[in-house]
Ligand SMILES: Nc1ncnc2c1ncn2[C@@H]1O[C@H](COP(=O)(O)OP(=O)(O)OP(=O)(O)O)[C@@H](O)[C@H]1O
C-alpha cells in the first residue's frame with residue numbers, strides 16, 4: 001500500500017486546503033436529471049474559475065460525454081482494466097471542464113475486481129491533487145459498488161423531482177447512506193419543478209424527514225424549474241448554462257453553483273479529510 005511519506009504529504013496538502021472537494025450526484029429514482037445537473041453544475045463551477053472534473057460512474061451506459069458533445073477515445077473502464085493510464089482517460093472540453101467517460105455500449109459491463117479498486121484509489125489520489133472539485137455522476141439505482149463510492153466521498157447532492165415517488169426514493173437513498181456514514185454532508189435539489197412552491201415543498205419535506213427521523217441536518221441547494229432549454233441543450237449536445245445562460249434553469253444553476261462554491265473552507269475542509277481514508281478502509285476491510 002502507500003508508504004508513510006505519501007500519507008504525510010497528503011495530510012499536508014489537506015491542511016493547506018489544496019485537495020479537491022469530492023461530490024457524488026445521486027438520486028433514488030432514476031432519470032430525474034443527475035447527468036444534466038452534473039454537466040451544467042460543473043460548467044457553472046468552471047465559469048467561476050474552478051478546476052472541475054466529472055467522473056461518469058455509469059460505466060457502460062455513460063452519457064456525460066454525449067451531453068458535453070465530446071467523444072472520448074478511452075473510458076474509465078480502460079483505466080480500471082489497466083490498459084490506459086489515468087491521464088489518458090481524462091478529456092478536456094474547449095471550455096476547460098475535464099471529464100472521464102463512463103463509456104457506452106453494452107459490451108462494457110464491468111466485473112469489479114480488487115485490483116480495479118486499487119486503481120480507482122490511485123486515480124482519486126491523483127485527481128484530488130489536480131482539481132478543486134471532483135463530481136461523480138452516479139448511475140441509476142444503488143449497487144453495492146456505487147454505495148461504497150458514495151460513502152467515500154465528502155458530500156452528496158441528492159436530486160429529486162416533485163413527484164411523491166421520487167421524493168420517497170430520495171429519502172430512502174439518503175437514509176441508507178446516512179446510516180452507513182452519519183457524518184455525510186447532504187445537499188438537496190428539486191429538479192423539473194413546474195411551480196416553485198411545489199419544489200420548495202419537496203425540499204422542505206425531505207429536509208424535515210431527515211431531521212425528524214435521522215436527526216440529520218441537510219442543506220437545500222435549490223429548486224430547478226422544468227425548462228424546455230434542457231431538452232434543446234441535450235439535443236444540441238451543449239450544456240444549457242453555456243448555450244442559454246439567461247434561461248430560468250441556467251440562472252438558477254449558476255446561483256446554486258455560486259453558493260455551493262462559497263461554502264468551501266469550513267465544513268468541507270474537515271469532512272474532506274475522510275475521502276482517501278475511507279476509501280482505504282473500505283478496500284482493505286473484508287475483501288480479498
Ligand atoms: N430541469 C429540467 N427541465 C426539463 N427537462 C429536464 C430537466 N432536467 C432533466 N430533464 C430531462 O430529463 C431527462 C433525464 O435527465 P438525465 O439523463 O440527466 O437524468 P439521470 O438522472 O442522469 O438519468 P439516469 O438515472 O438514467 O442516469 C432528460 O431527457 C432531460 O432532458
Ligand SMILES: [Mg+2]
Nearest residue numbers: 034035138139
Ligand atoms: Mg445519468
